[in-house]
Amino acid sequence: MIRMVHLLDDFGMGGVTRALSLFDDPRIEKMAHSRIVRMGRRPGEAVRFDADIIVIHVPPCWSRLPYLVSLRLRNPGARIVQVEHSYTRSFEKDRVASIVRFRALLMAAARLVDEIVAVSEAQKDWLIEVGISRDKLTTINPWCGREELFSVPDLQPRRGPLQLLAYGRLAQEKNFAALVQAMGCFRADEVKLTLFGAGPEEDRLIALAQDLDNVRMLPPTNDLVPRLAACDAVIVPSRYEAFGLVATEARMAGRPLLVADIDGLTAQAKGGAGFAASTHDVADIACGIVRLMHADLPAMGRAARTGVGRQHDDIIAGWQAVIRRAAKSNTDEADTRSSFTVSA
Numbered sequence: 001m002i003r004m005v006h007l008l009d010d011f012g013m014g015g016v017t018r019a020l021s022l023f024d025d026p027r028i029e030k031m032a033h034s035r036i037v038r039m040g041r042r043p044g045e046a047v048r049f050d051a052d053i054i055v056i057h058v059p060p061c062w063s064r065l066p067y068l069v070s071l072r073l074r075n076p077g078a079r080i081v082q083v084e085h086s087y088t089r090s091f092e093k094d095r096v097a098s099i100v101r102f103r104a105l106l107m108a109a110a111r112l113v114d115e116i117v118a119v120s121e122a123q124k125d126w127l128i129e130v131g132i133s134r135d136k137l138t139t140i141n142p143w144c145g146r147e148e149l150f151s152v153p154d155l156q157p158r159r160g161p162l163q164l165l166a167y168g169r170l171a172q173e174k175n176f177a178a179l180v181q182a183m184g185c186f187r188a189d190e191v192k193l194t195l196f197g198a199g200p201e202e203d204r205l206i207a208l209a210q211d212l213d214n215v216r217m218l219p220p221t222n223d224l225v226p227r228l229a230a231c232d233a234v235i236v237p238s239r240y241e242a243f244g245l246v247a248t249e250a251r252m253a254g255r256p257l258l259v260a261d262i263d264g265l266t267a268q269a270k271g272g273a274g275f276a277a278s279t280h281d282v283a284d285i286a287c288g289i290v291r292l293m294h295a296d297l298p299a300m301g302r303a304a305r306t307g308v309g310r311q312h313d314d315i316i317a318g319w320q321a322v323i324r325r326a327a328k329s330n331t332d333e334a335d336t337r338s339s340f341t342v343s344a
Contacts, residue, residue, distance in 0.1 A: 002032040002323050005051040007039035009058045016057050016085055018245075021145035027316050031323045039067075046070035053326045054078050059086040060109035068112045079326040080113040085142070088263040089126040090240035094173070103130050110136065114329075115322065119243040120264030140318035141311060144245045149252035152229045155301035161214070162191045162293050165231035165255075167224075168246050170199030175237040175260070175279065177201065180208045180215055182285035188214040191289055194231065196220055228253040233292050233300075237279035241265050251308040256300035258288045272303035 006020060023034040032053070039058050040046055043066045054075060060068070060082070072080065087106070096102045110116060110132045117140050118124035124139045168174055176195060183193050195205065196218040209215040221227070228234070234250035236259040243264035250257055257274025259265040269276040275291055278284040 002053060002327055003051045004032045004034040004053045004055060004323075005049045006034060006036045006055045006057060008036060009039045016142075018145040019142040020057075022143045022315060022319065025316055028319060028323070031320060041067055043067055043070040046074055048074045049078065051075070051078050052330055053081060053323065055081045055083060056113070057083050057085060059084065060105060062105055065105075065108060065112075068109060072112050077330070079115065079329050081115045081117060081322060082109065082113045083117045083119070083140075084123060084127070085119060085242055088123050088240050088242050089129075090262040091242075092126075094239050106130050107132065115325070117318075117322070120267060122263050122266060123242050138318065138322070140322075141248075141315055142243055142245060143312060143315050144248050144252070146224065146249055146252065147312075148225060149228065149249055150305070152225055152253035152255075154254050154305075155232065155256070155298045157298055158232055161189050162289070163230065163232045164191060164193045164235050164289070164292075165195075165227060165233070165250075166193065166235050166237070167196045167220075167227070168236075170197045170201045170205055172201060173239045174199075174201075175239050176205055177208060178279070178282050179235060179237050179285055180205055180212070182282045182289065183209075183212055183215050185282070185286040186214060186289065190214075191293070192216070193235075194218060194227065196227070224249060224253075228255055231255060232297050233258060233274070235279075235285075235289075236260065236265060237285055238262070238265065239280075244268060248308060248311070251304040254301040254305040256292065256295065256297050256304060258292055271307040272300055273307050274300055274304065 008016065020036065041064055046067050092099060092102060116127065116132060116137050118127055118137055119142050121139050124137050127137055128134055166176060166179055170176060183191065192214045194216050198220045206217060209217055228250065233256040234246065236244055236247050238260050241263050244259065247257055247259055247265055247268040251268065251273055257269050259269050259274060259276050260279040261276040266276045275288060277288045279288060
């Protein structure tokens, strides 16, 4: 049985933590035993694990490179896999002051691991442009662990205003401020928005929404079924997004999408599931909402749910392949040691 250790630094019930529920699937459990450990930062905090695979779920940074070096040296027999949940082309464009320095970090970190899992094809393509070897990269979408969303009833033809839903971390990168401002372009009998979540922009969003009678802000919840069942479409206007689990959740619930045409979000709107469009500013978002107002939303919802149906199996297959590569690596290393002993 392959032994896997997952390294995290944030144990909140966010997307990464939920995604690890995938490793409780019987198809993976019969191949590998998983456990979760808090990732260190200083070199002395790197320990030798009783593990065949070490999966890092924390993005690389300069201050952690010495820890990664120490982790590599103390676990020479383990296959180290970096899952890149965060960095993307749009992140680089939006947040990075020195592209040369940033890409040097990514290349240095890549040399310390055996494999890098991109969470979307768009992210993988960008990492290849950064200079990371194609042979070291694979793509496995994250899983949201919310199978109950398949029980949300199919969308019915709309009567009354378009009911939009947006949710997630209330932070600048999610671009919810521009979304709330865009709602000022519509009357309450045309479009309504429900927004929920928590984060550093909460007070600002409340202030922006207080004079709008078509914006409702609700507290965060893990019970997504009633809120998705009550909406006509989900909007994800992020400035950068490696994959976008909110978009996946909308598809599972059979709800159409309006997503930013960036990073991993673009692919989620394919197959008739919704629209990928510029959502950078207020005018862009308002134009996208007008498109939704005139679309066949029930048909888009059905396409969204159909398109996501096989995703779980594909994700399982991807991680099974990672486990098999680790098993093969262990076998090859054992054969090498055996051959060396005989020759000696």
